[in-house]
Amino acid sequence: MRVLICPDKFAGTLSAPEVAAAVAAGWRETAPADRLDSRPLADGGPGFVEVLGTALPGRRVPVATVDPLGRPVPGEILLTDAAADGTPATAYLESAQACGLHLLTEAERDPRSTTSYGLGVLVVTAVEAGARRLVIGLGGSATNDAGAGLLTALGLVPVDGTGSPLPYGGAALAAVAGLTGAPRLRGVELVAATDVDSPLTGLHGASNVFGPQKGASRADILLLDDALERFAAVLERDLPGCPPGLAAVPGAGAAGGLGAAILALGGRCESGIGIVRRALDLDSALDAADLVISGEGSFDHQSLRGKVVAGVAAAARDRGVPCVVLAGRVSAGRREAAAAGVTEAYSLVDHFGGEEHGGLVRAMAEPAAGLRALAARLATQWSRSG
Known part of the structure; x- marks a missing residue:
């Protein structure tokens, strides 16, 4: 059999x-x-890079990054060369290595202040290594900042009405008024490998559905949902190519809104299990x-x-x-x-x-x-x- x-x-x-x-x-x-x-x-969450590393020809490169509270944590990226069929040099990354809920104790969970900055460190490393296409596994996150930390690491900084950079975390986005800088992406193609089709905000959005498991109270959820709605409006206004109605786009709510940041940067969402299924x-x-x-x-x-x-x-x-x-x-x-x-x-x-x-x-x-x-x-x- x-x-x-x-x-x-x-x-x-x-x-x-x-x-x-x-x-x-x-x-x-x-x-x-x-x-x-x-x-x-794997479907994009923890284990995404490990599973793909068993099937794809490439090299796994260790990267020193930070966890959702800014503490040092090890990560890695899987780099593959350009293929004969025209597939560009690709880097596979895993958000959970830097943003994962498993990196925090239960007492440390607080989506008002956790940041996706560490994922940005992985992205910058992949770009600097020469990848022309980035496939980013989304899932298992402890963050709810709609990728604000990721964007900051790339050089695109959320600011308040006075032009001052905002603190890390989803709650600070309640005061977001604009963006400064530009993302250091060198024209790379971005793909979010995700296992959910949740919108960013609303009853089925990132804060309401996944906030409680990340430590959010009911009051926190209401605050975060409003803050992410405000941030989505800023992204639409200030980022050329950001899809209209970002907050409602399927997949925008993946991994605490990391999907929204990738979409706003001109990326797209694909089924994580579909990507792994083809690779294996x-x-x-x-x-x-x-x-x-x-x-x-x-x-x-x-x-x-x-x-x-x-x-x-x-x-x-x-x-x-x-x-x-x-x-x-x-x-x-x-x-x-x-x-x-x-x-x-x-x-x-x-x-x-x-x-x-x-x-x-x-x-x-x-x-x-x-x-x-x-x-x-x-x-x-x-x-x-x-």
Whole structure:
């Protein structure tokens, strides 16, 4: 039997390659004769550069940058050369390396003051290295500044009515009156690889939907939403080529509004899982598979809106191939999951006895062991040799 294993990361516990390795090990315990093809995936969030680095010819360049509070943190960019088909020299970057929520403790989360400046450092490094095209993975951010920090690092500084530079963070944008300087981009092409189509502002915007998980109170959300609305108007007015109605453009709200900054600079949004899917030639692997196993830390309603599992399940469904999801926790409705192409879904929390019996604690503490056990059990149900 030909089994394709293509999970996302389990946020906070395992990287996508670690998840794939655990699933493969469990399956082999039951059905060692089966052919396993492991292709860890990412949708633009944490792990984007690592996953692409396993598939694309290029070099990974370490970069010293800063986290959402301005503290030193290591990052890297993946640089690939120009291709024979005309694809320009490309740099792949990951916003989570500099803006990631995982870089902060729970007590440090405050989207009023966190900054995307560190991503700007990565962008400048990629431009200086000679890349003509930048693909920036967006996701898992601790910021809500609509890319104001990113723009500052590029040389385009938000200022108040007196012409003074604003402090970092989304809250300061309530006083934004204009921009000074010019972005140091040398005409590079910008692509935002994102897993969400959220607008920048409004009920479904960056502040309302993702602000709470970044530490925002209800009062903070109202403040931030108004501040981002004001900043979007300034970007439209002062940046030639900025799309009209920026705040409502799908994808503008990705990663705390980083999507809006990239769009304002003349960039575009693309599906993160689509970019990874092409780079890893996932379609060929899907064509050859008898069963597909995907997964992520939390399989919920957001999973069905452009994330890894949704992309994999839809592609498997189109080929008539069953797709099983293994997750830390499963809360997506069965009917919705089935419509998206998911045949079955299993959770580590349930495997370890449910939340009422400590299942969540064990799922966080022993994810690899749990995945191995689930995969071994899955092989008894699905494998011809098992």
